[in-house]
Amino acid sequence: MVVLLAVLVVWELAKWLGGDPWRIHGTVLGLRIDYEHLPPTHWRIADDLSLPHVWDVARAFVDPAQRNGPPLGLVLAGQALFTFREAVIGFVFGGLLGLGLAVWFVHSRLAERALVPYVVASQTVPILAISPIIVSATKAGWLSVAIVTAYLTFFPVTIGALRGLRAADQRAFELFRSYAASNRQILWLLRLPSSLPYLFAALRIAAAASVIGAIIGEIPAGIPDGLASAIINYNQYYVTAPERLWATIILCSVVGLVFVGLVKVAEGRLLRGRYRTLDLG
């Protein structure tokens, strides 16, 4: 909260020092205010086109998106919800795929040796390039968007879970060996429980990535109901209404933050009191 406030202050300070001239005039509590500010210098990055005033961005949420239409904030919220849904579904796909791969790798050296390089390589391919291919190959509307999202989210989960599934003390594995425990019992009673803190750290990264994945996936899918269409739309009108793109950006990040926050809540519910050190940073 303090950081947010500081960002806003720095933002307006930059505009105060190097933005475009601006004036306030109107009547507040019966007092006529007429104030004009002429910044001492001029910085390109602080002008009204690059950095609209905080209040202009705030007002963009309330102003109607189209003449006589509902406020932009409401329209964006609807689009955000749509994108969020895609992100969640992709996150679940990706999470299950990631965890499944990790469980497979932990039981098969051969599979790990053979496939981990490709798992890593999959993330070096620009998602921007691969998403149109996925979308045109699957032709499944929002479902293909979820697949693009899963493509982006399975990776941190695989890596995190793989680490977590091996995190238990070597002696604990020997203890299970002394009980003649089956591989399945070792998985459920030792590997999975000790992987949870690692898994959740990975899921938080995956949650943030899933929103990006959903937005990128929407572009080639040509989905008009999500945040991607808002971004493209307000990009085109940036010269006349930059505050709208800013408002959209803010909402995108809010969606990501909410998602990460939900994962953290689940983590707290599931792990608190059951694990010694729980760093919910």
Next chain:
Amino acid sequence: MTDVGAAHPGASTPAPDVGRAVVHTTGVEKTFGTGPTAVQALEGIDLEIGEGEFVSLIGPSGCGKSTLLRLIGDLTTPSAGQILVNGKPASRARLDRDYGMVFQAPVLMDWRTIARNIELPLEIMGFPRDERARRSGELLKLVELEGFGGKHPWQLSGGMQQRVAIARALAFDPKLLLMDEPFGALDEMTRERMNLELMKIWGQTATTVVFVTHSIPEAVFLSTRVVVMSPRPGRIARIVEIDLPHQRTVETRELERYFELVTQVREALRRHEPDTTTMDELEAARIRAEGLG
């Protein structure tokens, strides 16, 4: 004929009395690594441990005492020789869940409560829920941790955690208890108290115990026999019979015979003073070998 040794003692193995021995090793060798970097950890280990005995393995680090314990528990396999546990090959005994294991660290599962930690082996072995609860209740009482069943491991002190580990090892009534320096990480006072408690538990459960330690007083106080080992390569240097009264109490540590036996073990150890450089070599080879496997 599966139980070779038990059915016909002496028929296929030269040793007599295999049937009654809980642990029986013949000519056991263990080499870590291969080629020029290979290090022999154990050589010619012939040892027989009878039912109800409490046998300590003592020796300087690198003498292979932990390795021997791990061989008995089938946590690693011998390079040569034979190990029988309850008359069966060690691997069979492990699959039959014939022994409980206690390590130097308690190795408790953080996410399980104390009671559920004790129940872990029972859960793996498929005991019904109420049976498990009854057993963990009894064991909590045995190790004097009643009222701690609902706590998590990190909420207990080191000594208490080790008591939980012992309770867990006893949960399924194993005929054999393998303990690898279980009190090595505890302070002297806690260790002495734990020794007394272990004696009490041993008296109540009539389990056979193989106990690895590097503390001479601990070995003498607890054991019916102390196996003194020497390094380079690990061998049995001497076996000291501990003819102290069966009931070990605080007074035991003040008996003259106790001090005599402590001196005996100490001298047996001194006669086989190790060469430190090779000890490090052995340790390094062991770590290399285990890292590979």
